[in-house]
Amino acid sequence: MEWHEISIEIPFEYVEPISYLFERYGHGMSMEIRDNNRVLLRTYLPSTSRQRLAHIEVGVKLTSILEPLGELKVESLPPDEDWQNSWKSHFTLLKLGRNLVIKPSWIDHDPGPDDVVIELDPGLAFGTGYHPTTYTCLEALEDLVEPGMSVLDLGVGSGILTIAAAKLGAGHILALDIDSVAVTAARQNFRRLGILPKVTLAQGSLPNPQAPAGSFDILVANISSRAIRERGVHLMPPLKQQGALIASGIIQEQERETEEALEEAGFVVQATWPKDDWVTLVCRSRDHLG
Numbered sequence: 001m002e003w004h005e006i007s008i009e010i011p012f013e014y015v016e017p018i019s020y021l022f023e024r025y026g027h028g029m030s031m032e033i034r035d036n037n038r039v040l041l042r043t044y045l046p047s048t049s050r051q052r053l054a055h056i057e058v059g060v061k062l063t064s065i066l067e068p069l070g071e072l073k074v075e076s077l078p079p080d081e082d083w084q085n086s087w088k089s090h091f092t093l094l095k096l097g098r099n100l101v102i103k104p105s106w107i108d109h110d111p112g113p114d115d116v117v118i119e120l121d122p123g124l125a126f127g128t129g130y131h132p133t134t135y136t137c138l139e140a141l142e143d144l145v146e147p148g149m150s151v152l153d154l155g156v157g158s159g160i161l162t163i164a165a166a167k168l169g170a171g172h173i174l175a176l177d178i179d180s181v182a183v184t185a186a187r188q189n190f191r192r193l194g195i196l197p198k199v200t201l202a203q204g205s206l207p208n209p210q211a212p213a214g215s216f217d218i219l220v221a222n223i224s225s226r227a228i229r230e231r232g233v234h235l236m237p238p239l240k241q242q243g244a245l246i247a248s249g250i251i252q253e254q255e256r257e258t259e260e261a262l263e264e265a266g267f268v269v270q271a272t273w274p275k276d277d278w279v280t281l282v283c284r285s286r287d288h289l290g
Helices: 012-025 050-064 083-090 132-144 160-167 180-193 225-235 252-264
Strands: 003-011 027-033 038-046 073-077 094-096 100-104 116-120 150-154 172-177 199-203 216-222 239-251 267-275 278-285
Touching: 003 012, 003 050, 012 027, 012 038, 012 050, 012 180, 012 239, 038 050, 094 132, 100 132, 116 160, 116 180, 132 160, 132 216, 132 239, 132 267, 132 278, 150 160, 160 172, 160 180, 160 216, 172 180, 180 199, 216 225, 225 239, 225 252, 239 252, 252 267, 252 278
Parallel strands: 100 116, 150 172, 150 216, 172 199, 216 239
Antiparallel strands: 003 038, 003 073, 027 038, 094 100, 239 278, 267 278
């Protein structure tokens, strides 16, 4: 069977919608950060998958209305290679924070005594640890999660942040995502890793009946600046009085307006975690800080 490589170079802020298209309609997805502060995304399709390619093309064209993107390239590949799995070569072992290790499921790793290993199949949904927002959310979780804590993961994606919270000792995690594909991918990862007993996984957002007021020690929202600003008023109620919000998916040039929206919702920014052109904010209730 003949395979095609589908690729596009895009600005950081459009990684999530385009990677969603690649993951939904392609076979596997890899992400490579370029020197020009842009991201090269790749996926693979059989030459017979014309309808799936058309879905990707339409999605890219619609996104290009907001901002011109790079050219969507479709290249034929030699028939004697396993292109359906070749995207996996773009992922390696990733170590971050003090002891976190992101391990793709197909890579062998002999962990050290202090390693917190997060095994993931990143081919199904956005969230691999390689993107700056996921990277800094993981670092923040490593700093904040203590054994037995309750965590709310808003925008679960592949489930990497929920998995990290469980591995770091959280007693219970509520994982929410509006995307049914992400929920399916996350459930597969949670089941494979044996953490489903710790997790309540549901399709949806906030407010949510499964997130009653004052229930969570940590709320991590790796979504987007716009989504955080729009949902700011709903992010405070599920937290305990001393709870922490980890807000991410924020481009640095949108940091100030995002902080202002969170301050209006009653938060105080305690720490910032910048990486590349992105920033993650750690916030707590203004009332609790006095």
